[in-house]
Each structure stands twice: as C-alpha cells, then as structure tokens.
Amino acid sequence: MKIGKVKLKNELILAPMAGITNLPFRLLCKDAGLRCSEMININALERNNKSTEKLCLTHKDEKPVSFQLFGLREQPIKAAVEKIEDKADIIDFNFGCPAHQIVGAGSGAALLKRPEKVGKIISTLVKHSSIPITAKIRLGYEKNNVMKISKIIEDNGADAIAIHGRTFKQGFTGKSNWKAIAEVKEQANIPIIGNGDVTNGKQAEALLQHCDAVMIGRAAIGDPHLFTRIDHYLKTKEQLQMPSTKEKIDIFLEYTKLAKKYNLLNLHTLRQKAQEFTRNLRGSRIIRKELNKVTTTELLIKYMESLK
Ligand SMILES: Cc1cc2nc3c(=O)[nH]c(=O)nc-3n(C[C@H](O)[C@H](O)[C@H](O)COP(=O)(O)O)c2cc1C
The missing domain is CATH 3.20.20.70 (Aldolase class I)
Known part of the structure; x- marks a missing residue:
C-alpha cells in the first residue's frame, strides 16, 4: 500500500x-x-x-x-x-x-x-x-x-x-x-x-x-x-488474546514515561489517559472513582502500579 x-x-x-x-x-x-x-x-x-x-x-x-x-x-x-x-x-x-x-x-x-x-x-x-x-x-x-x-x-x-x-x-x-x-x-x-x-x-x-x-x-x-x-x-486468521490487566497497566506506564519525556504530563490529561487505558477492565468504575481522588501525577502512577 x-x-x-x-x-x-x-x-x-x-x-x-x-x-x-x-x-x-x-x-x-x-x-x-x-x-x-x-x-x-x-x-x-x-x-x-x-x-x-x-x-x-x-x-x-x-x-x-x-x-x-x-x-x-x-x-x-x-x-x-x-x-x-x-x-x-x-x-x-x-x-x-x-x-x-x-x-x-x-x-x-x-x-x-x-x-x-x-x-x-x-x-x-x-x-x-x-x-x-x-x-x-x-x-x-x-x-x-x-x-x-x-x-x-x-x-x-x-x-x-x-x-x-x-x-x-x-x-x-x-x-x-x-x-x-x-x-x-x-x-x-x-x-x-x-x-x-x-x-x-x-x-x-x-x-x-x-x-x-x-x-x-x-x-x-x-x-x-x-x-x-x-x-x-x-x-x-488467528485471534490474539486481549491484553491482561498487567499488560494494560504496563502500556499505560510506558505512555506515562513518554509523556514525561516530551513534557506532556499533567494530572488532568494523565487521569483521562488512565481512565482510557482501564476502561474495559473489571472494576473500572471503582478505578475511575479512585482516579478522581488522587491529587498528584506521582500518586496517580502509584495507584495504577498497585493494580498490576
Ligand atoms: C476523541 C475523538 C477525536 C477526534 N478528533 C479528530 C480529528 O482531530 N480529526 C479528524 O479528522 N477526525 C477526528 N475524529 C474522528 C475520527 O478520526 C474517526 O473518523 C471517527 O472516530 C470514526 O472512526 P471510528 O469509528 O474508528 O472511531 C475524532 C474522533 C474522536 C472519537
């Protein structure tokens, strides 16, 4: 193509x-x-x-x-x-x-x-x-x-x-x-x-x-x-498995590293990203609530790591 x-x-x-x-x-x-x-x-x-x-x-x-x-x-x-x-x-x-x-x-x-x-x-x-x-x-x-x-x-x-x-x-x-x-x-x-x-x-x-x-x-x-x-x-013609929770969180953490590198990291957008990356996980409503409580990017990353 x-x-x-x-x-x-x-x-x-x-x-x-x-x-x-x-x-x-x-x-x-x-x-x-x-x-x-x-x-x-x-x-x-x-x-x-x-x-x-x-x-x-x-x-x-x-x-x-x-x-x-x-x-x-x-x-x-x-x-x-x-x-x-x-x-x-x-x-x-x-x-x-x-x-x-x-x-x-x-x-x-x-x-x-x-x-x-x-x-x-x-x-x-x-x-x-x-x-x-x-x-x-x-x-x-x-x-x-x-x-x-x-x-x-x-x-x-x-x-x-x-x-x-x-x-x-x-x-x-x-x-x-x-x-x-x-x-x-x-x-x-x-x-x-x-x-x-x-x-x-x-x-x-x-x-x-x-x-x-x-x-x-x-x-x-x-x-x-x-x-x-x-x-x-x-x-x-073979279907690969959907990523596991751990894989999803790892992809999110990779995103976080890149966003930091390019100076694009702030709490508001990172919270939105965390919600996007966890939207299909079991318990995503609870995760969303918890994400809304965190007050710094560091705490948000820590919380996401704890889900692995
Ligand atoms: C959050 C969001 C932002 C979008 N921003 C743009 C954009 O900047 N430029 C554009 O041409 N289309 C934009 N679109 C439309 C998408 O490129 C695409 O045409 C549309 O979502 C339909 O494709 P999909 O069914 O695969 O989502 C946006 C769509 C969404 C959901």
Whole structure:
C-alpha cells in the first residue's frame, strides 16, 4: 500500500483524534502502517503558537506519520506547510470534524457544503507541498455528496482520501456506511481509506474488501496494541488474546514515561489517559472513582502500579 511515494507496512491506519493521538500515544501504536496526528490549526501554525508546537512533535520511530491540518482560508496554507513538511511524511486536511466551534467557523465538516472551496484548499496544499496530500471527509454535510467531493479532491491532485461513512448530521449515530465508501472506491484512481466502526480483525478484513486501507479511531483509544492484534489476524486468521490487566497497566506506564519525556504530563490529561487505558477492565468504575481522588501525577502512577 502506497500513498504517493510513501510506502505503508500494512493497511491499518491510526485515525487522527484530538486529545488522543499525540506523539506518546502514536509511538505505542507500533503496528499501525500509518499514524495520524491530532488536528492542527493552520492559523495557529502560521503564528508560531506554543501549544501548536507540541502538536507537531515527532520521532523517527513513528514513521511514516501524517500531520492533519484544519482551517478555512488558503492564505496561511503555504506557511503552515513550510513549518511541517520536514517533520511529516504526509499532510492530511480535515473536512470532517463536526465540533461546534470548528463547523461554526466554517471549517471541518462545514466545508463539505462548499465543494469548490474544498478543491481550492487541496490544490493550494498540493502546490506548496513536496510530500503527499490526503483529505479526510465524511459522506456529506446533511446530504450525501461524497462522489462529487471525492472526485474534486482527486482532480485537484490529492494522493488519497479517507472517508468516515457518516454525514455531519449523523455525528456518531447510526452505522458507518461502508457501501458508500465502496462506491467511491469504484470510481477513484487514488487509494481510498475506509473509516468508521472497525473494532477488530474480522471487521477490518470485511471493510478491506471495499477499499485500500482501514482507518481506526475509537477502538484504539486506550488500546494501542489493537493494531498488532488486527495485523496478526489479517496475516494468519488467528485471534490474539486481549491484553491482561498487567499488560494494560504496563502500556499505560510506558505512555506515562513518554509523556514525561516530551513534557506532556499533567494530572488532568494523565487521569483521562488512565481512565482510557482501564476502561474495559473489571472494576473500572471503582478505578475511575479512585482516579478522581488522587491529587498528584506521582500518586496517580502509584495507584495504577498497585493494580498490576
Ligand atoms: C476523541 C475523538 C477525536 C477526534 N478528533 C479528530 C480529528 O482531530 N480529526 C479528524 O479528522 N477526525 C477526528 N475524529 C474522528 C475520527 O478520526 C474517526 O473518523 C471517527 O472516530 C470514526 O472512526 P471510528 O469509528 O474508528 O472511531 C475524532 C474522533 C474522536 C472519537
């Protein structure tokens, strides 16, 4: 599987997720063929915003990595691309985010109402970038216009399209429409990445019948080894066991070390991570209560170690 000149070791892609796919988390997703960053505001990149710099951290061990941009205007695109193209292997643009502030500002999924604008953004990215450009879309805003939008994206020079099989209006309700993804695949001459509702190897295999790669988001939250299990399943048809409590805690402790190394450790986000990494464990409600009581990162780590 290739996106432009970038070769992926398998067809599994870690979806971009704000608040989740920072560098430490991406480093733990060892068997994702491509890992996507949290979304990065092009205006903030142009202004050298400090917190945006943290979103642009990377390391050779996570390569290839895709940095996702979002915004509305074409003007800051050139400067934004210059800031990240030596760090990222691929640049993705967000046409799917349904969050109120983003859509209210006319970006994310709101752009699906403006196919011409989508074309202009893609052609500007392609013009200024020396690395592959991809787009991440939903099926449409209120109505499905995915055929039209994906054709415009391809015609303006993008190297691949990731499609979450829901409209903006659907949010996360209903089911991801894989049939609609398959229809785009039939007309497209660039790789189509299917996305929505994949949680295990069998589902990944089923979606891969209709597209070139599978992108996984929510199922990977707190479970970065999901990609290892799915990759193993696709290669051998054998299901690997779910990680034990001890393994889950060890993965969390590994996350903690990496977050410390990259200066991303604070009580609020670490508590959220601890909840994510323990969400399917027996007694997770009690664990959640205990996590809410701790007052320092040191105590939180100690408590998590005690669960092993
Ligand atoms: C917490 C969270 C944050 C997300 N942030 C982004 C984002 O920054 N950019 C983006 O394109 N999609 C974002 N998404 C959407 C996912 O990339 C993905 O399209 C969606 O979750 C459907 O895939 P899934 O069923 O595998 O989760 C986010 C989703 C979640 C749950």
